[in-house]
Amino acid sequence: MAAEHEIRADYDRDTIAIYQAYSPAIANAALEAGRFIPPFSFHRMTWIKPSFLWLMHRSNWGLKSAQERVLCVRVKRAGWERALSLACLTSFEPGAFANPDEWAEQFAAARVHLQWDPERSLRGAGLPYHSIQVGLSRHVIREYVDEWVAGIEDITPRVRKMYDFLQSGQADKAKRLLPPERVYPVSPELGRRLLIGGS
Template identity: 65%
Template sequence: MARLYEIRADYDRETIVVYQAYADPIADAALEAQTFVRPFSFKRMTWIKPSFLWLMHRSHWGQKTGQTRILAVRITRAGWERALSLGELTSPERGVYRSAAEWERKFQSAPVHIQWDTERSSRGAALPCFSIQVGLSRHIIREFVEEWIVGIEDLTPRVRKWNAIRVGSSRSLKRELPGEKVYPVPGELTRKLLISD
């Protein structure tokens, strides 16, 4: 059974897949360049999510306005772990911060924001564990775009197919979805991310 806080992802020895949803102009340009280019915004925070089903919940399976294209963005594990190391939680968790004031100071200056959201099933039901999403601010987006990204894949056609399947059989759907397993977070980061050893 999943722990309350753990990162589950599609990863190999060198890379990890994170998911994002965009409108056609951003997705088409990114797929052609195999990284993000304009009209992608380099001046606002962008959120990356290793949980496929959480993004499906967020984007209504690619049916939400402005989130109709589902991209699988493969990035280096070194980049992913750098983002985690630079991040601060979006709430002043007592086990991590000595006070709300300490959290506020660190959070306001952090180039990366880390948020835990309730994980979802394929039908959108809340699960008894959390899913991580990582917000990259304008101070680190260039590094993400220029150094971390290995490749971008358009999952939109498959998402449409999977959305049709899930209306019928969630068991059949589970066999087709991207495989995710627990990601081994470096020991020094477990406490600040609320992850138990």
């Protein structure tokens, strides 16, 4: 059984995979340039998520408007860990903050926001443990785009194939196409601050 809060991701020695769903205009520009460029916005928060199935739930398998293209973005682990080091939880948690005022002060100044949402099953049902969502503010988006992103892949065809399998009652075939997510290690100090590994 998974811990209530842990990072599960497809990662290797150097990079971690995160998933984002965009409009065709943003996706096409990013894929052609090999990096995010306008119409991608550098002035609003962008959320990065290592849980493939959470994004499938959020984007309805890439069927929601302006989320039709699903990208797998390979992010350097050094960048991902920098984002975590800058992150503040989006709500007060007694185990992580001395009091609500301390949380409010840290949250107001944070350049990165972090929240835990129920993980999702292949069919979108909520699970009794959580997946991580990391929100990059406009103050760190340039760093993300220019220094952290190691590669961008369009996985929309794979997503469509999985969705079609699910619609036709072939969940086993869809499951075989899932990325190989496993627990991502973090330091005890970071774990305490962001509730990773705990309840």
